[in-house]
Amino acid sequence: MIADVLPTVPLTGTRFRVVYLVAAPAAEIEARAKSIAFEQTVEFPEDLLSGWLRDEMPGRIEGIVDAGADARGQRWYRVALTFPDEAAGGDLLQFLNVVFGNVSLQPGVRVLDFELPRALARGPRFGVRGVRERLGVPRRPLASTALKPLGLPVSELALQAYQTALGGIDLIKDDHGLADQGFARFERRVELCAAAVAAANRETGGHGVYAPNVTGGPETVLARARFARDAGAGAVLVSPGLAGYGALRALADDESFRLPILAHPAFTGSFVSAGVGGIDHGLLYGTVLRAAGADVSIFPHSGGRFSFSPAECASIAARCVEPREDLKPALPSPAGGMSVTRVPELKSMYGNDFVALIGGGLHREAPSLVEASRRFVAALSREDA
Amino acid sequence: MIADVLPTVPLTGTRFRVVYLVAAPAAEIEARAKSIAFEQTVEFPEDLLSGWLRDEMPGRIEGIVDAGADARGQRWYRVALTFPDEAAGGDLLQFLNVVFGNVSLQPGVRVLDFELPRALARGPRFGVRGVRERLGVPRRPLASTALKPLGLPVSELALQAYQTALGGIDLIKDDHGLADQGFARFERRVELCAAAVAAANRETGGHGVYAPNVTGGPETVLARARFARDAGAGAVLVSPGLAGYGALRALADDESFRLPILAHPAFTGSFVSAGVGGIDHGLLYGTVLRAAGADVSIFPHSGGRFSFSPAECASIAARCVEPREDLKPALPSPAGGMSVTRVPELKSMYGNDFVALIGGGLHREAPSLVEASRRFVAALSREDA
Numbered sequence: 025m026i027a028d029v030l031p032t033v034p035l036t037g038t039r040f041r042v043v044y045l046v047a048a049p050a051a052e053i054e055a056r057a058k059s060i061a062f063e064q065t066v067e068f069p070e071d072l073l074s075g076w077l078r079d080e081m082p083g084r085i086e087g088i089v090d091a092g093a094d095a096r097g098q099r100w101y102r103v104a105l106t107f108p109d110e111a112a113g114g115d116l117l118q119f120l121n122v123v124f125g126n127v128s129l130q131p132g133v134r135v136l137d138f139e140l141p142r143a144l145a146r147g148p149r150f151g152v153r154g155v156r157e158r159l160g161v162p163r164r165p166l167a168s169t170a171l172k173p174l175g176l177p178v179s180e181l182a183l184q185a186y187q188t189a190l191g192g193i194d195l196i197k198d199d200h201g202l203a204d205q206g207f208a209r210f211e212r213r214v215e216l217c218a219a220a221v222a223a224a225n226r227e228t229g230g231h232g233v234y235a236p237n238v239t240g241g242p243e244t245v246l247a248r249a250r251f252a253r254d255a256g257a258g259a260v261l262v263s264p265g266l267a268g269y270g271a272l273r274a275l276a277d278d279e280s281f282r283l284p285i286l287a288h289p290a291f292t293g294s295f296v297s298a299g300v301g302g303i304d305h306g307l308l309y310g311t312v313l314r315a316a317g318a319d320v321s322i323f324p325h326s327g328g329r330f331s332f333s334p335a336e337c338a339s340i341a342a343r344c345v346e347p348r349e350d351l352k353p354a355l356p357s358p359a360g361g362m363s364v365t366r367v368p369e370l371k372s373m374y375g376n377d378f379v380a381l382i383g384g385g386l387h388r389e390a391p392s393l394v395e396a397s398r399r400f401v402a403a404l405s406r407e408d409a
Numbered sequence: 410m411i412a413d414v415l416p417t418v419p420l421t422g423t424r425f426r427v428v429y430l431v432a433a434p435a436a437e438i439e440a441r442a443k444s445i446a447f448e449q450t451v452e453f454p455e456d457l458l459s460g461w462l463r464d465e466m467p468g469r470i471e472g473i474v475d476a477g478a479d480a481r482g483q484r485w486y487r488v489a490l491t492f493p494d495e496a497a498g499g500d501l502l503q504f505l506n507v508v509f510g511n512v513s514l515q516p517g518v519r520v521l522d523f524e525l526p527r528a529l530a531r532g533p534r535f536g537v538r539g540v541r542e543r544l545g546v547p548r549r550p551l552a553s554t555a556l557k558p559l560g561l562p563v564s565e566l567a568l569q570a571y572q573t574a575l576g577g578i579d580l581i582k583d584d585h586g587l588a589d590q591g592f593a594r595f596e597r598r599v600e601l602c603a604a605a606v607a608a609a610n611r612e613t614g615g616h617g618v619y620a621p622n623v624t625g626g627p628e629t630v631l632a633r634a635r636f637a638r639d640a641g642a643g644a645v646l647v648s649p650g651l652a653g654y655g656a657l658r659a660l661a662d663d664e665s666f667r668l669p670i671l672a673h674p675a676f677t678g679s680f681v682s683a684g685v686g687g688i689d690h691g692l693l694y695g696t697v698l699r700a701a702g703a704d705v706s707i708f709p710h711s712g713g714r715f716s717f718s719p720a721e722c723a724s725i726a727a728r729c730v731e732p733r734e735d736l737k738p739a740l741p742s743p744a745g746g747m748s749v750t751r752v753p754e755l756k757s758m759y760g761n762d763f764v765a766l767i768g769g770g771l772h773r774e775a776p777s778l779v780e781a782s783r784r785f786v787a788a789l790s791r792e793d794a
Binding site: 117121129173204268387 | 629772
């Protein structure tokens, strides 16, 4: 039996809510909900606990609502739990751990929604307005492209950066597969691509920015981000599934960094393709990435090479901007097999506050990448589109 | 059309193999395999490529074998692709990105196996033999426990560390939910728990170690790991799903760090619970974590609170030790709802080279945690068990 020790710090009494979709027979859902509440916090037999360790620290069931049966006859319930803010301790990773750490390994548990503890209620540094101001684009959807394919030497990537900036693309990012390979070393690439975009901006009077892909272990990811900033990059691309959600948050919080951050969904993996488990797409690519500090959240638009449904994409976009806590809104960036002809569809679905991203397909739009970029931006600017 | 630019560095011609399980109708599997090969590398229309960017950089189909139909009649194929070592560029995260970055967002793709590029063919620093030497346990399975529940003050956690070390537990780790919360601040916790284990070792002549949980953004995770080493911790616990696979590899590579690393599976999420997509459990918790530098890989044993099958657990254990590349073997650590009575079952399944981990359940084994620990270690030592 664990003694009823007094907490060493006064508890605020403030708790955050997490809503799960849980599969269980009707007779077992109460016990299943309780097991999640304990699994995600004390992870300890209840009968061996006493006092506040039993009464305050575990998750607490706030409500259970029948959500119907699926095609296989499996019953599902919406389970609202609350956890003490102290369990997360103001740490984003530990918050994610409480929300979904261990139960991510169990079947039939899906995270639908959460509240952020007050200590974590901050989002992107720039948000929609801040990104628009930096890019000098007050109203139309933003245009983005990726420098690719993997394997091109730096000189060719820089040429693409120049051409697309000359054509008016706002956010010119690295392909997310560009790390520090021998064919396109990070530092040289960043220097040349940033300079290429700056040269194009001088010609056009535009405000396009280059966003290099920043990845690597703890020291490397920070060193690359700082190098990028010093070399004139106007934003960075981070894949939190690889570099970590903590790297994203650290860069967004860094007072000496201060660049917009684009998040790429690589290796967020079957948090997505799981039909029943995992984290709701809207919550993951909308809320989680926004809470981790992403100004722009890239995700696969429906109808491209991926399998997100229109409803899931709409949910991601809605989650990027919905008023919640003190988070600035983020820009959704639907991508994956896009083309200029699909711009009207994108605009009708996402309105104006999104980043349209055309990667390899841009090379098909016109013999000249400059002209292709102009057509892309023109399509985004068209009021009747 | 992308010009046939010559590579800026000579290609080695060396390629690494990745084996996927892919769902597709027979008439489409060839095209589907090719789409994965391009998605994971150039991510570019093939007809716009030429030269080595078309012929060398993309994945290449090495073989496609019919793997039968599932219960729903969906046809599956084993697809072996090879990728040029240059695509990963000697970077673990970029290697994972090539293996599963974008296709993790597509349904019906599961990673079954891979070869490591030569530049990434290193595993844990210590491995089975190195960990056994440090812990002074040449033969029997190692004993591990977790300091918990979340919410206990540092003084109580240190008392548990002392008692379990006195009882002979080898690896005394933090609960993976212990970050730097107000009730158990990281630095104070590490100092007291390391001192408590050292005190017990002085009494027993044993070599138990304390492994604090090290988490946080890039700077924090490194600072905490170094603090832990300096304060006398004998190992660390890292959750790569939260802190990042790069943090694990960086610590394993750090010549000034040199402590064994335990990997915890929190938030590796539906890479697991997905029935069809994701990464094979054996590959993820065995090979990937071993390649990322884990000396010990913790995973949910079958029959506990989680849903891994015995076959999956056996596969993880086999992957931890199978001879491959130049990787030292790692220690599998089955956990989750374990008890002393299950030790014989664990031994018959995992042999001697594993870390048995009993967390909250240890408090049930005897009124005294010292005695409970002794019984746990005695059960592991019993030859007839």
